Amino acid sequence: MPTLERDELLAQLGGYLERAHTGFGTFVFLDGEAGAGKTTVARALAEIAGAKTLVLTGHCDPLSTPRPLGPLRDMAADSDSGMGDLAGPDDRYEVFSEVLARLQHSIRPILMIIEDIHWADAATLDMLTYLGRRIGNTKALVLTTYRGDEIGPDHQLRPVLGDLLTKPDVHRHTVEMLTTDAVRTLAGDRPVDAETIHRVTGGNAFYVTELLVTDGSVPPTVQEAVLARVGRLDEEARAAVEAVSIAPRSMEADHIKSLVGTPSAAAERALHAGVLVGDERGYRFRHELARLAVEDAIPDPRRVDYHRRMLGVLASSDDTARLAHHAIETGDPELILEFAPRAASDASRRQSQHEAVRFFAATHPHVDAMAPLERFRFLDEYQRSLYSVDNQATAGKIAVEMLEIAYHLADPLLLGRAHRTHSRAVWLTGATEAANKEAKKALEILEPLGDSEELVLSLRICAHNEMLDRRYRTGMAYCRRAVDMAERIGFGTEHAMAILTMGTLELVNNDVEEGIRLLERSIELGKQAGAPRVENVAYGMLGTGGGEVRVYERALDWLDSGIALDLAQDHDYGVAYATAWKARIKCEQGKWDEAVALAEEVATYDASVARISPVTALGALGRVRVRRGDPGAEKALRQSIDLGETGALQHIWAPLCALAEMYWLQNKPEKAIELLEEPLRRVLTTDTVWGRGEIAYWMWRVGGLPQVPDNLAAPFEMMITGDWKGAAAEWNRIGCPYEEALALSEGDTEAKFGALEIFDSLGARPAGQRLRRLLREAGIDSVPRGPRKTTLENPAGLTARQAEVYDLVGRGLSNGEIAERLFISQKTVEHHVSAIFSKLGVATRSEAIALTRENEG
Amino acid sequence: MPRYLVERTFPDGLEIPQNDVGAAMIARVVSNNTNEAVTWVRSFVIDDRTKTFCIYDGPTPESIRRAATSNGLPIDSISEITVLDPYFYIGG
Numbered sequence: 001m002p003t004l005e006r007d008e009l010l011a012q013l014g015g016y017l018e019r020a021h022t023g024f025g026t027f028v029f030l031d032g033e034a035g036a037g038k039t040t041v042a043r044a045l046a047e048i049a050g051a052k053t054l055v056l057t058g059h060c061d062p063l064s065t066p067r068p069l070g071p072l073r074d075m076a077a078d079s080d081s082g083m084g085d086l087a088g089p090d091d092r093y094e095v096f097s098e099v100l101a102r103l104q105h106s107i108r109p110i111l112m113i114i115e116d117i118h119w120a121d122a123a124t125l126d127m128l129t130y131l132g133r134r135i136g137n138t139k140a141l142v143l144t145t146y147r148g149d150e151i152g153p154d155h156q157l158r159p160v161l162g163d164l165l166t167k168p169d170v171h172r173h174t175v176e177m178l179t180t181d182a183v184r185t186l187a188g189d190r191p192v193d194a195e196t197i198h199r200v201t202g203g204n205a206f207y208v209t210e211l212l213v214t215d216g217s218v219p220p221t222v223q224e225a226v227l228a229r230v231g232r233l234d235e236e237a238r239a240a241v242e243a244v245s246i247a248p249r250s251m252e253a254d255h256i257k258s259l260v261g262t263p264s265a266a267a268e269r270a271l272h273a274g275v276l277v278g279d280e281r282g283y284r285f286r287h288e289l290a291r292l293a294v295e296d297a298i299p300d301p302r303r304v305d306y307h308r309r310m311l312g313v314l315a316s317s318d319d320t321a322r323l324a325h326h327a328i329e330t331g332d333p334e335l336i337l338e339f340a341p342r343a344a345s346d347a348s349r350r351q352s353q354h355e356a357v358r359f360f361a362a363t364h365p366h367v368d369a370m371a372p373l374e375r376f377r378f379l380d381e382y383q384r385s386l387y388s389v390d391n392q393a394t395a396g397k398i399a400v401e402m403l404e405i406a407y408h409l410a411d412p413l414l415l416g417r418a419h420r421t422h423s424r425a426v427w428l429t430g431a432t433e434a435a436n437k438e439a440k441k442a443l444e445i446l447e448p449l450g451d452s453e454e455l456v457l458s459l460r461i462c463a464h465n466e467m468l469d470r471r472y473r474t475g476m477a478y479c480r481r482a483v484d485m486a487e488r489i490g491f492g493t494e495h496a497m498a499i500l501t502m503g504t505l506e507l508v509n510n511d512v513e514e515g516i517r518l519l520e521r522s523i524e525l526g527k528q529a530g531a532p533r534v535e536n537v538a539y540g541m542l543g544t545g546g547g548e549v550r551v552y553e554r555a556l557d558w559l560d561s562g563i564a565l566d567l568a569q570d571h572d573y574g575v576a577y578a579t580a581w582k583a584r585i586k587c588e589q590g591k592w593d594e595a596v597a598l599a600e601e602v603a604t605y606d607a608s609v610a611r612i613s614p615v616t617a618l619g620a621l622g623r624v625r626v627r628r629g630d631p632g633a634e635k636a637l638r639q640s641i642d643l644g645e646t647g648a649l650q651h652i653w654a655p656l657c658a659l660a661e662m663y664w665l666q667n668k669p670e671k672a673i674e675l676l677e678e679p680l681r682r683v684l685t686t687d688t689v690w691g692r693g694e695i696a697y698w699m700w701r702v703g704g705l706p707q708v709p710d711n712l713a714a715p716f717e718m719m720i721t722g723d724w725k726g727a728a729a730e731w732n733r734i735g736c737p738y739e740e741a742l743a744l745s746e747g748d749t750e751a752k753f754g755a756l757e758i759f760d761s762l763g764a765r766p767a768g769q770r771l772r773r774l775l776r777e778a779g780i781d782s783v784p785r786g787p788r789k790t791t792l793e794n795p796a797g798l799t800a801r802q803a804e805v806y807d808l809v810g811r812g813l814s815n816g817e818i819a820e821r822l823f824i825s826q827k828t829v830e831h832h833v834s835a836i837f838s839k840l841g842v843a844t845r846s847e848a849i850a851l852t853r854e855n856e857g
Numbered sequence: 858m859p860r861y862l863v864e865r866t867f868p869d870g871l872e873i874p875q876n877d878v879g880a881a882m883i884a885r886v887v888s889n890n891t892n893e894a895v896t897w898v899r900s901f902v903i904d905d906r907t908k909t910f911c912i913y914d915g916p917t918p919e920s921i922r923r924a925a926t927s928n929g930l931p932i933d934s935i936s937e938i939t940v941l942d943p944y945f946y947i948g949g
Contacts, residue, residue, distance in 0.1 A: 593923075803874075
């Protein structure tokens with residue numbers, strides 16, 4: 001096992017070894033719980049010690065009658081140790097002084113490792129005391145390891161520790177638990193959640209490595225190790241340990257008594273043996289993994305019985321999560337139905353959606369026992385939590401179940417709700433057509449019944465769908481009906497949401513500032529109505545809508561605000577989509593490295609996650625590759641388009657245009673025309689000026705636009721109608737350098753040179769090459785060369801100039817003298833010198849000079 | 858893992874001394890590459906040392922770019938490549 005995070009410890013121990021060389025010995029107690037990695041550290045030290053050190057190793061064993069001086073016998077058995085003849089003498093003090101003499105007079109320094117001294121026999125403990133007091137003028141490092149958590153107050157090691165630790169040259173070090181980062185490193189490429197593993201194992205190195213090779217169940221090796229420890233306890237203590245193992249966290253002392261009837265001293269004994277630890281409530285296991293190991297080993301009938309009885313013990317408790325845990329463990333459908341749904345609702349209310357989903361999921365197999373209406377409400381809550389944690393696949397299945405019940409009950413209000421819920425779930429899996437049909441169905445069923453909350457919700461969903469498809473007029477019409485009805489019946493939350501939808505429609509199709517105003521108003525209305533989540537959704541709309549209409553700086557702020565809110569509430573769906581949009585904005589701003597980093601966060605498609613996130617992220621990644629001329633562009637863009645094909649056009653017009661751009665740069669305009677034909681027709685049936693503008697522009701670019709459509713975003717329209725100057729100025733104002741350069745490329749020679757500068761500074765190789773070719777073909781000379789590549793800092797090799805400077809530094813010249821010699825400025829010399837230093841890994845001039853001496857010699 | 862060909866231009870000419878200093882530089886490049894799971898396979902350097910053609914293995918072109926930035930290396934272009942060897946066809 002690699003020695004993660006142990007470098008500092010090993011460095012210190014290595015330092016003691018160094019001192020041993022010169023005749024100054026050290027005695028070390030190395031403390032660490034079982035599985036922490038003490039043996040690994042000891043072995044690593046032995047390796048560092050190498051051949052020039054004599055390494056002696058001995059072990060203490062948990063035998064019922066330990067061998068006297070057992071570790072010494074281990075060393076004696078090793079023929080290289082020179083300790084062979086020590087096993088003989090009966091007088092132990094003679095033995096001790098002989099050992100000491102060997103440590104003092106050895107030619108090579110000695111590393112003596114004695115492991116597990118918490119199991120040491122009395123004679124060995126005496127020897128350690130003897131040696132520890134006299135270690136100072138030996139040539140040895142004596143390294144002992146022990147489990148500090150397993151030695152109770154009366155353990156025989158305690159007085160030895162107490163005595164020796166006050167002496168000079170005796171030190172205690174601890175092998176700490178691994179951090180989450182170390183777990184991540186150990187996990188490598190494995191698809192595991194490092195945080196969960198760390199939580200369950202407490203960072204215990206042994207548990208971590210074992211858990212990494214299993215599929216998540218308790219590894220048999222861990223179970224054996226844990227049960228072995230428990231097995232060493234007396235019967236009462238073992239019973240107490242079993243009782244504690246069934247609690248999700250810790251168990252109070254009297255509960256243990258109620259459950260297994262043991263006196264409180266029994267749990268205390270388990271505490272002293274290191275199997276349990278105490279906390280403010282009672283007793284628990286040090287590591288979750290150990291708890292699972294013990295619980296798993298309890299035969300099922302007894303285990304289930306414990307859980308059942310715990311429910312009685314906890315009868316007056318209001319900790320619904322705890323009660324639900326026990327109910328679920330009994331496997332009894334009645335008990336589960338009694339306790340789990342409550343815990344799920346509580347968790348959901350607290351915005352602990354992952355926890356809520358666990359409880360919902362545990363209850364779901366038994367829902368048939370619920371009355372249909374109750375079942376419907378349960379499923380409704382369940383799918384809402386699923387939606388929050390972005391598990392859209394399961395949410396969809398639950399929505400279908402809701403539909404079945406609603407039809408069975410033939411209740412129009414429930415039907416309306418079920419269709420609406422199903423509409424959303426279906427939309428999130430990317431099937432927009434189907435989603436729209438569902439939403440309209442809900443409307444059909446509910447309209448005849450007059451004003452109702454369900455009708456408001458359905459109207460708003462239809463408005464939402466029109467907004468998604470960028471249909472301004474029809475969308476606004478639904479919004480107004482929803483707003484009016486919501487106000488009439490006093491449905492505060494939906495009033496806010498309808499205003500939010502109106503704002504979004506305005507923002508992306510019509511009046512940007514009016515849209516922002518409405519969206520900000522919706523946040524207020526949401527707070528007034530006691531629906532704080534409106535704020536999250538509003539930031540999402542402001543951020544993504546703002547990105548679409550290219551008010552970038554404000555959009556990024558809104559996206560960040562939304563992400564912060566969502567993270568605090570376990571709402572994964574919002575975070576992924578907002579991050580993907582940040583990637584897209586950064587791409588359009590020409591900040592390509594940032595765009596890639598953000599896209600990479602999102603771009604792995606998990607089958608249950610809302611598709612629009614990877615569609616957007618892959619679109620941004622693909623576009624960066626197209627513009628840089630890097631490989632993998634088509635692959636990323638095709639993936640994005642495939643994922644988003646059944647969805648709303650607004651999500652895929654960017655990757656479609658990026659692919660068209662790629663064909664244009666590759667001189668395959670006919671492929672671009674074929675690609676954009678249908679999307680162009682579709683987008684022209686909608687009201688989004690930016691979507692119409694971008695698709696129309698690229699169609700024009702490749703020669704496939706018969707006439708200029710109306711209602712296009714200004715800079716795109718200007719480019720198509722030949723106003724390259726106006727377009728460039730507008731792109732510059734908006735902050736899209738690449739598009740600015742595209743516009744300038746259509747201008748006069750000076751403008752074209754300006755475009756080249758921008759393309760070069762962005763690293764847009766294909767566009768730059770194309771423009772250069774056009775200029776050459778037009779007979780224009782003095783085309784500026786590419787950027788001076790040495791503007792990049794610190795190339796790995798010394799450049800010729802730097803080699804010159806280095807040479808003069810080596811000859812002892814000052815920076816000023818070098819500047820004179822080479823006819824360059826002193827500032828330039830200083831720049832070169834600092835670059836040289838960092839390449840050589842030196843910090844001072846004298847070090848650098850020393851290096852040149854080495855090289856010459 | 859895909860293989861990439863990276864073209865680089867060093868207007869002042871690439872200088873890597875044939876000694877400890879050069880070896881240390883190379884070692885640092887290799888070490889920084891591992892942070893991005895990038896492996897430098899081999900480079901071809903033209904006569905006046907102003908251009909190199911470098912073969913790399915890496916997960917994505919962006920990882921190649923990040924590794925290059927951390928090592929201060931310029932990039933003209935990145936292409937994904939496969940090997941074509943006459944012996945595949947002529948056989949033996």
